Each structure stands twice: as structure tokens, then as C-alpha cells.
Amino acid sequence: MMALRGKTRAAMRCFFLTQQQLRLPLPLTPSSAADISSISAPSSHRFFSFTCSSLFRHSPLFAPSNQAFSRPISFRELHSSPPSIRSFAARGLQTMPNSDSVTYLTQREAAEVDEILMGPLGFSVDQLMELAGLSVATAIAEVYKPSEYNRVLAICGPGNNGGDGLVAARHLFHFGYKPFICYPKRTPKPLYSGLVTQLESLSVPFLSVEDLPADLSKEFDIVVDAMFGFSFHGNYSIYCSLLISIVVILRKRTPAVVSVDIPSGWHVEEGDVNGGGMKPDMLVG
Numbered sequence: 001m002m003a004l005r006g007k008t009r010a011a012m013r014c015f016f017l018t019q020q021q022l023r024l025p026l027p028l029t030p031s032s033a034a035d036i037s038s039i040s041a042p043s044s045h046r047f048f049s050f051t052c053s054s055l056f057r058h059s060p061l062f063a064p065s066n067q068a069f070s071r072p073i074s075f076r077e078l079h080s081s082p083p084s085i086r087s088f089a090a091r092g093l094q095t096m097p098n099s100d101s102v103t104y105l106t107q108r109e110a111a112e113v114d115e116i117l118m119g120p121l122g123f124s125v126d127q128l129m130e131l132a133g134l135s136v137a138t139a140i141a142e143v144y145k146p147s148e149y150n151r152v153l154a155i156c157g158p159g160n161n162g163g164d165g166l167v168a169a170r171h172l173f174h175f176g177y178k179p180f181i182c183y184p185k186r187t188p189k190p191l192y193s194g195l196v197t198q199l200e201s202l203s204v205p206f207l208s209v210e211d212l213p214a215d216l217s218k219e220f221d222i223v224v225d226a227m228f229g230f231s232f233h234g235n236y237s238i239y240c241s242l243l244i245s246i247v248v249i250l251r252k253r254t255p256a257v258v259s260v261d262i263p264s265g266w267h268v269e270e271g272d273v274n275g276g277g278m279k280p281d282m283l284v285g
């Protein structure tokens, strides 16, 4: 998590990591650090970044001479790697030019920041969700051009992470993509029903799990994983594991899987401890 402690404005920015960035050779050179920093969202799209790097927060610090860091590392390796390897992501982010304004939060500290944002600072969940979804859409547009990756399937879960996905899909529509939504467990709260209404007013199709084609790669260029964020607990229900299986299996042929905030199924601080979580190409947090 990119965050602040008394530096709220400085910390309001979106970070995303792609396979390409995670293949940068280590230790990071000034130019590779610049490559990473150049992918942050434009200042007009800055927002409070939720939990991306908190996935890696408890990794021990690494020595530049460590053999593990003398070669490029892929995102796939990152998922299955011990904490010392996972700390690469934190290292990359820490190496950003204004890294003095960036610190990392635990889940508990993140909850406290939420309380401040939504308490004395007066932010609403709607506002934060809108900014999160817009930032996800912006990050996708930065990496996957609509001319090449036009058809987007957003799989949205029952909580706020799913709400981020609904918002992102709306912005992707306005960016020129053709989004589709799979939202199997709808939440009847006004915030969510409003997001659904807005998408329906744009004629964005909602697909049931049964509607999903057997081969997602033929129908979609990007899958947005907005099933679960930092409140995922326990194991997947049968229903959810079905969805996960679809995406994981077809991920081999799907051009891009983009996870929102935390890859679905990952522990917020320990990562993919059971090995059954999503394996995204890009993580936006």
C-alpha cells in the first residue's frame, strides 16, 4: 500500500505493476526505476492507493548482492516465490523518485487510514470507489490499447472490490473499450444498484456464469479480476471457485488478466499462500 502518514496528498497516487515491469533486471538501475515510475497514473488521476504493495510489505529487506536479484523476475515467479523475492515489488516502488513520501501500511494501519479518510476528512465510499475504478481503467488504457485489446470482461464480486470493477467498466466504455460484466452475486445496496443502472444505461451487457463462452479467449481480450479485495477470507465457495477456475484455466490463452487491488484469493499481507489465487498479468492498487 502506498500511503501517507501526515502526507495525504503526496500519497494519493495509483500504482500498477505489469509482467513487463517485473522483468526489469535487478538490482534496479536509475533507468529501470524510471521505467517503473513512468507507469504511475497521471496526476489528474491520482487517488489513494489501497493495498497493492502491502502484499509484499512483510518481506525481509534484500541485499543488492543477493543472487536472487541478479536476474530478471517474472510476475509468475513472483506469485510462487518466497517473501524475499516478493519484496522486489516493494523495492521497485521504493525506488521511485519521490520515494521519501512513500511508506507501507499493514492491513490494520490501512483500516485506520480508511477511518481517517471517511471520518474527519469526509470522503465517502462512493468517492473512493469512483477514483479506484477510474484509476483501474486508466492503468488498463495505459498498457492495453483499445485498438488492440477491445473486449473486456469484468468479473465483479459482491463487495467493494466488485464495485471497483463496475466503475472501471464504465470508464473503459468511455475510453472506447467494449466491456461486459459478470456479476453473479449482486448487492442490493443503492451504491451498487446505481452502478448497475449506469452500465445498463450504456447498454453494457451483463452475462451470467452460464452465459460465459467456453473459450473466453475467443470473446475477450482482457479479463478484469474484481472478485475479491482485502476482505476475502477463508476458502472460495463452490460458486466462486468455478469462476476462478474459468479464469485461471483460460488465462493461458486470455491475452490479459488485470486484478484490482489484490489478486482474488490472495491474503492481503501474506500473498497467494494457498497457491489457488489469481495469477494476473497486471495488478492495479
Ligand SMILES: NC(=O)C1=CN([C@@H]2O[C@H](COP(=O)(O)OP(=O)(O)OC[C@H]3O[C@@H](n4cnc5c(N)ncnc54)[C@H](OP(=O)(O)O)[C@@H]3O)[C@@H](O)[C@H]2O)[C@@H](O)CC1
Binding pocket: 050, 051, 114, 125, 128, 129, 132, 157, 158, 159, 160, 161, 162, 163, 164, 227, 228, 229, 230, 231, 232, 233, 234, 235, 236, 237, 240, 260, 261, 262
Ligand atoms: N475500504 C475502502 O475504503 C474502499 C475499498 N475499495 C475496494 O474494496 C475492496 C474491499 O472491499 P470489501 O471490504 O467490500 O471486500 P471485498 O474484498 O470486495 O469482498 C467482500 C465480499 O466478499 C465476500 N467474501 C469474502 N470471502 C469470501 C469467500 N471465501 N467466498 C465467498 N464470498 C466471500 C464477503 O462476504 P461475507 O464474508 O460478508 O459474507 C463480502 O461480500 C478493496 O480491496 C478495494 O478494491 C474501493 O472500492 C474504495 C474504497
